[in-house]
Amino acid sequence: MPKKRILTGDRPTGPLHLGHLVGSVANRARLQDEYETFVIIADIQTLTTHHDHPELLRQNVLNVAMDNLASGVDPNKSTLFIQSLVPQIAELTIIYSNLVTVQQLSHNPTIKTEAAQYNFGESMPYGFLGYPVSQAADITFCRAHLVPVGEDQAPHIEQTRKIVRKFNALYGEVLVEPEGMLAPKLVGLDGNTKMSKSLGNAIFLSDPPEEVKRKVNSALTDKARIHPTDKGHPEVCVVFAYHRAFNADAVPDIEERCRAGTIGCVPCKKLLVEALNQLLEPIRSRRAAYEKDPSLVWEILKAGTARAREEGAATMALVRQAMRINYLDL
Ligand code: TRP
Numbered sequence: 001m002p003k004k005r006i007l008t009g010d011r012p013t014g015p016l017h018l019g020h021l022v023g024s025v026a027n028r029a030r031l032q033d034e035y036e037t038f039v040i041i042a043d044i045q046t047l048t049t050h051h052d053h054p055e056l057l058r059q060n061v062l063n064v065a066m067d068n069l070a071s072g073v074d075p076n077k078s079t080l081f082i083q084s085l086v087p088q089i090a091e092l093t094i095i096y097s098n099l100v101t102v103q104q105l106s107h108n109p110t111i112k113t114e115a116a117q118y119n120f121g122e123s124m125p126y127g128f129l130g131y132p133v134s135q136a137a138d139i140t141f142c143r144a145h146l147v148p149v150g151e152d153q154a155p156h157i158e159q160t161r162k163i164v165r166k167f168n169a170l171y172g173e174v175l176v177e178p179e180g181m182l183a184p185k186l187v188g189l190d191g192n193t194k195m196s197k198s199l200g201n202a203i204f205l206s207d208p209p210e211e212v213k214r215k216v217n218s219a220l221t222d223k224a225r226i227h228p229t230d231k232g233h234p235e236v237c238v239v240f241a242y243h244r245a246f247n248a249d250a251v252p253d254i255e256e257r258c259r260a261g262t263i264g265c266v267p268c269k270k271l272l273v274e275a276l277n278q279l280l281e282p283i284r285s286r287r288a289a290y291e292k293d294p295s296l297v298w299e300i301l302k303a304g305t306a307r308a309r310e311e312g313a314a315t316m317a318l319v320r321q322a323m324r325i326n327y328l329d330l
Contacts, residue, residue, distance in 0.1 A: 002036075003034070003035055003036045004035050004036070004145040004146060005035060005036045005037070005038065005142060005143065005144045005145050005146070005176075006028065006031060006032075006035040006036070006037040006038065006144060006145070006146045006147070006148060007038045007039075007040065007138065007139050007142055007144030007147055007178070008024050008027075008028055008037075008038075008039060008040070008147055008148050008149055009038075009039050009040030009041060009042055009083075009138070010024075010025075010040075010041065010042065010064050010068075011042045011043075011045050011046045012041050012042070012043055012046055012057060012060035012061045012063065012064045013046055013049075013050065013060060013197055013198070014060055014063065014197040014204075015060075015063040015064070015067055015197075015204045015205065015206045016063070016064060016067035016068075016071075016204070016205050017195055017196075017197065017202035017203055017204045017205065018186055018195060018202070018203045018204075018205070018242075018245075018246070018276075019150070019185060019186040019188075019194065019195035019196065019202065020067075020205075021071060021205060022183055022184075022186050022245050022246075023149065023150030023183045023185060023186065024148050024149050024150060024183065025067070025068065025071045025073070026071070027148035027181065027183065028068075028073055028078070028148055029071055029072035029073050029074075031146075031148065032073065032074060032077045032078045033077065035145075035146060036079075037073075037077065037078040037079065038078070038079045038081065038142050038144065038308065038311075039068055039073055039078055039079065039080045039081070039304075040081060040082075040083050040138050040308075041061050041064050041065060041080070041081065041082050041083060041301075042083045042135075042138060043057045043060075043061055043082060043083050043084045044083045044084050044089075044090075044134065045083065045131050045134060045135065045138075046060070047127065048125065048127045048128040048130075048131045048134075049114070049118055049128060051125070051127075061082060061301070062294055062297055062298075063206075065080060065290075065297050065300070065301055066206075066287050066290045066291065066294075066297055067205050067206065067283075067287070068080060069286065069287075069290055069297065069300070070205065070206075070283045070284070070286040070287035070290065071205065071283055075300040075303070075304065078304075079304045079307045079308055080300060080301060080304040081301065081304040081305040081307070081308035082301055082305050083138065085305045085309070086141065086305065086308045086309050086312050087309075087312070088141050088309070088312030088313060088315060088316045089134070089137045089138055089141050089312065090134075090137075091316060092136075092137035092140065092141055092315075092316070092319065093130075093133055093134045093136075093137040095167075095319065095323075096133050096136055096137060096163050096167070097130060097133050099162075099163050099166045099167060099170075100130075100132075100133050100159070100162075100163060102129070104159065104162070105129050105130060105132060105133070105159075106129065108132055108155045108156070108159065109155050110132075110152050110153065110154075110155045110156065111128075111129065111131075111132065111155075113152075114128075115128070117198070132155070132156045132159045132160075133159070133163070135156045135159075135160065136156075136159060136160035136163045136164070139157075139160050139178050140160065140163075140164060140175050140176065140178070140315070141308075141311065141312045141315050141316075142308065142311040142312070142315065143175065143176040143311075143315060144176065144178050145176055145178055145179065146178065146179055146180075146181055147160075147178050147179070147180050147181065148180075148181040148183070149180060149181070149182065149183070150182070150183055150184075150185045151182045151183065151184055151185055152185055152194065153180070153182070154180055154182055157178065157179075157180035160178060161177050161178065164176070164177045164178070165177060171319075171322040171323050172322040174315075174318045174319055174322045175319075186241070186242075186245060187238050187241050188201030188202065188238075189201040189202070189203070189215055189216075189218060189219045189220065189238060190219075190220055190238075191220040191238055203215050203216075203276070205280060205283050205284075205287070206284065206287055207280070208284075209273075209277045209280075212273055212276050212277055212280065213273045213277075216239065216242075216269050216272050216273050216276065217269055219238045219239050219242070219269070220237070220238045221237045221238065221239055221265045221269075222234075222236050222237045222258075222265075223236075225265065227264075228261070228263075228264025228265065228266070229261045229262075229264075230261055231259055231260065231261045232258035232259060232261065232265075233258075233259075234254070234255050234258045234259065237258070239265070239268055239269055239272055240254065240255070240258065240268075242272055242276070243268075243271070243272055243275070246272075246275055246276055246279055247271065247272060247275035247276075250271060250275070254268060254271065
């Protein structure tokens with residue numbers, strides 16, 4: 001039996017942060033032996049919100065690639081590739097755009113949240129409204145079975161499944177209907193429900209130890225707690241949420257002592273800084289090797305992208321055949 005496939009990935013808007021790690025990156029590294037894994041660096045999707053600065057993509061493609069490799073995505077096991085260099089994804093996007101309604105796209109809750117965040121108002125770009133269609137092409141061009149992502153991506157997976165069902169019913173069973181593997185999102189340092197670079201509330205995988213310390217010290221805690229002996233409410237505390245996500249072994253003890261007022265926020269934050277720096281240290285040192293020689297990273301991306309294009313060509317041939325638009329043998 002051939003292995004089942006994973007397709008997942010990120011927008012190159014900057015370096016990856018802890019939210020990406022818990023949302024998807026840790027899962028892709030963990031599952032790459034069991035699944036044939038494709039990791040997309042979605043530069044074209046980044047243009048749907050940042051079309052005025054394409055010159056930033058180059059550095060951020062490199063950042064995202066380095067963060068993936070540093071987090072354990074192994075280029076000998078996984079295919080790491082650049083979206084804009086796989087033309088079949090663009091071709092599929094156009095074909096799929098007829099299988100979706102504007103109505104469906106405008107009701108997509110993640111599109112709504114992001115549109116508000118970017119303040120599009122009456123001038124929402126067509127490409128932004130349509131990016132879930134392009135994401136469906138990202139997922140299906142290699143006929144992926146599983147998509148490990150953060151839970152805010154669930155509407156996009158649902159949209160992809162709808163497109164696949166419609167395509168297969170209309171033209172023939174060519175596409176694979178993917179399943180999502182959803183991870184809860186990570187709160188931001190400021191208590192916002194999502195850690196995000198654009199909200200300025202993120203700890204980056206590449207942050208040096210002192211920066212991690214500075215950021216954790218700035219994190220929102222239980223506002224009702226003035227003195228270290230006050231009884232705390234871990235459920236409203238960002239630092240506690242991070243202990244849960246990254247320092248699970250210590251959680252029962254910290255929770256009990258916070259509620260009892262026998263651990264203050266200062267030592268509690270110190271424990272978190274230690275745990276995070278321990279988690280990030282091997283990621284930092286692997287990243288440093290790639291930073292020293294970015295040509296290694298471009299080589300990995302070149303090989304991965306070539307592999308993705310082969311997969312794209314195979315899927316497009318099936319799609320053309322199913323749609324009876326394989327007129328010429330070119
Ligand atoms: N929309 C995803 C995000 O913002 C990134 C992404 C693009 C993606 N294409 C994808 C994720 C395909 C999973 C599968 O994080």
